[in-house]
Amino acid sequence: MKVAVIGCTHAGTAAIAQTAKRYPEAQITVYERNDNISFLSCGIALYVSGVVQDAQGLFYSSPEKMAEMGVTTRMRHDVLDINVEQKTLRARNLETQELVEDTFDKLIVTTGSWPIVPKFPGIELDNIMLCKNYNHSNMIIEKAKEAKNIVVIGAGYIGIELVEAFEESGKNVTLIDMSDRIMSKYLDEEFTAPVEQSFKERGVKLALGETVNRFEGVDGQVAKVVTNAGEYEADLVILCIGFKPSTELFRGQLEMLDNGAIIVDEYMRTSHPDVFAAGDSCAVKYNPTGEAAYIPLATNAVRMGTIAACNLVEPRIRSLGTQGTSGIKIYEHHIATTGMTEQAALDAGMNVKVSTINENYRPEFMPTYELITLKIVYEADTGRIVGAQLSSKVDLTAAINTVSVCIQKGMTVHELAVVDFFFQPHFNKPWNFLNSVALQTL
Known part of the structure; x- marks a missing residue:
């Protein structure tokens, strides 16, 4: 064969x-x-920021x-x-x-x-770069050494992670996106707003709800990004549009x-x-x-x-589909999501309800504890879970994998309310937060 x-x-x-x-x-x-295979492009921002010193590990x-x-x-x-x-x-x-x-x-x-590259006027100028593969990452690192003003176009995961990396390396960073929120495809507003605030507190310019019109340059090199609402100086532009x-x-x-x-x-x-x-x-x-x-x-x-x-020779293993489960860490925000956001479900014409909790993830008698924000999106008539989002200053993101399984198996929010989860004060409360968010719907 x-x-x-x-x-x-x-x-x-x-x-x-x-x-x-x-x-x-x-x-x-x-x-x-x-000239290479198996590069983990999800690690580009870690490589650019210096968290990963040796790219061979990617x-x-x-x-x-x-x-x-x-x-x-x-x-x-x-x-x-x-x-x-x-x-x-x-x-x-x-x-x-x-x-x-x-x-x-x-x-x-x-x-x-391959990255989407719209035909913006001036797109041919030097220092307008893509972010997809190993060679791109090396070029970005090299160009960023001399750049002072960096513009990232696209506020999805890759763009957001690059903004953090550039800001922490002392660059003047501007983030441009057509949407009025960052990460709008993945998260609802209550989860994106705190991250936007963290960017603002660190001096990142957020040009959200703006459309790029053109690039302007000097001596063949990009110098400015012009949108429908403003102009932004740029020594280096990274396209992360999709x-x-x-x-x-x-x-x-x-x-x-x-x-x-x-x-x-x-x-x-x-x-x-x-x-x-x-x-x-x-x-x-x-x-x-x-x-x-x-x-x-x-x-x-x-x-x-x-x-x-x-399955090359005969059908043996069936795909179970996907929930699009993903996670991201930006500064102190540990975020994960699976399935549909509330906005995505409404845009799709679905009749959904939501349940949200903001509570400490473990008992208050413990020396430390942190708030967790957890949101479940479910069908109003059947209770079937179609999405969930989680955010906390401690890493609780693995819990979203549990909800991913719930969606994959067609479980209802009422079933999630009484699922058997362990209790141990180091990790959670007698009612696990996954139970708690679902209990509110009973």
């Missing part, structure tokens, strides 16, 4: 490892256009490790075209410009995603969402029976709604890559 894998970051690395393990007779060939595989598994890894090879019906592909060696032709029995598409699937090779050959995300079934099979897809290149079942959605997360990618490999 000849297996071709296109792309080798999270989904690709997971798929390759499982394929090599489960089908030792398989001839596995990987095509990767970059890699968890290598071509050498692949070779030990019997895998042929063709680095710096750009796949130019694929015919999924004829099961052929053509690639260019970016080092020698040599063209390579190959065939496959099974294809795993793990081409990932991601789109890198699936152009398969347009017209595989079924996709409107944004280009490849549609897969629960076994990671595409519309072609011998073509599988995983990670940021494809859509995934979003359990709060039951619909296919584009949710580019590393956790989804490694899970989907593993499942795809397990």
Whole structure:
């Protein structure tokens, strides 16, 4: 069995490892256009800030490790075209410009995603950078050494983490986003407002609810970002606007969402029976709604890559979908979320209610204790949990994984109220905070 894998970051690395393990007779060939694999882009801000000193720690595989598994890894090879019906592909060696032709029995598409780059006037100026891969991170670190005024465009997780990193390194930082709140896709206002306040207290300029019109430069280098509401000096601009699937090779050959995300079934099979897809290149079942959605997360990618490999020969392991569970730490704020926010549910036309608590997470007779803010979003008619958010100055984020399981299993808020959780004063109260937030709905 000849297996071709296109792309080798999270989904690709997971798929390759499982394929090599489960089908030792398989001839596995990987095509990767970059000069490295398996880079944890979620660690870029930690690398930029200096928390991670050695970037090699952000890699968890290598071509050498692949070779030990019997895998042929063709680095710096750009796949130019694929015919999924004829099961052929053509690639260019970016080092020698040599063209390579190959065939496959099974294809795993793990081409990932690429940052969205709007065609702003002035986008070609120097020091306007993307933040996606290892090379980007090295360039950002190098450019930031001399920069005084840094503008980050995009207030999602990556943008927010970079703002913190730049501020702590003494830079003048401006954050621009079209939304009137930071992290609006992930959290409701009561969770984002405290983080915004922390930024303001540290001198970060928040240009929220503003749209970038153009970049202006001096001698070919960016000097200013102009929005519909202001102008901001900039020696360095980082674009963190979002991601789109890198699936152009398969347009017209595989079924996709409107944004280009490849549609897969629960076994990671595409519309072609011998073509599988995983990670940021494809859509995934979003359990709060039951619909296919584009949710580019590393956790989804490694899970989907593993499942795809397990099902290459016959359907064996079914995907359970995702809740889009994620977490972030900004300054003293430990935040986690799963499923839908209240605003997202309302925007989707759902009839939902919420329950929120602000209470100390453990007994007040303990030497120290901290407030936890916890919010559950649930259907008004059925009680089915569709989302949750948590924030505290101590790390209680693992609790959101429990709610993720509740959503995945279709549990109601009334069931959560009486779930069996342990009690120990070091960790919680007799009624665990997950019980408490649900008890309010009875």
